Amino acid sequence: MADAIKVLLVDDHQVVRRGLRTFLEVQDDIEVVGEAADGAEGVARAEELRPDVVLMDVKMPGMDGIDALRRLRELDNPARVLIVTSFTEQRTVVPALRAGAAGYVYKDVDPDALAGAIRSVHAGHILLQPEVAGVLLSQEEAGSGQGRGGSLTEREREVLGLIADGRSNREIARALVLSEKTVKTHVSNILMKLDLADRTQAALWAVRHGVTG
Numbered sequence: 001m002a003d004a005i006k007v008l009l010v011d012d013h014q015v016v017r018r019g020l021r022t023f024l025e026v027q028d029d030i031e032v033v034g035e036a037a038d039g040a041e042g043v044a045r046a047e048e049l050r051p052d053v054v055l056m057d058v059k060m061p062g063m064d065g066i067d068a069l070r071r072l073r074e075l076d077n078p079a080r081v082l083i084v085t086s087f088t089e090q091r092t093v094v095p096a097l098r099a100g101a102a103g104y105v106y107k108d109v110d111p112d113a114l115a116g117a118i119r120s121v122h123a124g125h126i127l128l129q130p131e132v133a134g135v136l137l138s139q140e141e142a143g144s145g146q147g148r149g150g151s152l153t154e155r156e157r158e159v160l161g162l163i164a165d166g167r168s169n170r171e172i173a174r175a176l177v178l179s180e181k182t183v184k185t186h187v188s189n190i191l192m193k194l195d196l197a198d199r200t201q202a203a204l205w206a207v208r209h210g211v212t213g
Helices: 014-024 039-049 065-074 090-098 111-122 130-142 154-164 169-176 180-194 199-208
Strands: 005-010 030-036 053-056 080-085 103-106
Touching (some): 014 030, 014 111, 030 039, 030 111, 039 053, 053 065, 065 090, 080 111, 090 103, 103 111, 154 180, 180 199
Parallel strands (some): 005 030, 053 080
């Protein structure tokens, strides 16, 4: 299973972790490399095991999933985090995505759909439930970013399209034959010109306005 997607399970309910492990271990291309019962342990295990994807609950004792996400980003951990939770409120969904989650699904998701979600975020895509995407799009449309796409340079539109494809700065640099530092500058300019907060908003803006890589 050298090429399998390495997955870390972070949930405070042992029954949930056991159920996820039981299903995922029958997938030929997915390997569960570890478990954690709270956010702090999840961060430590992610640093130790270097998984490709972390399945993260939001509400946990001690450090919750959102704080764990922020900590992983601070540590520059490359794992893609897929939120798997029973909470559907906007006050939970939006902060998780702002903290760097690559996707958000509910615990009653069909098992095959969950496996597909893991493969999707591992491939670099942003995965959202339709209603979650609607929340973020409505927020983006309410901001001053709407209608400002004309201020982007041709190169910035190329970078934005690749962000929408889920590419990292390193991958964008390779695709456009640029340095990572230059790509970071372009990303900062894009966010500033469109008055957006982060890459997730930028990706949604690009999809909404037909900017593709």
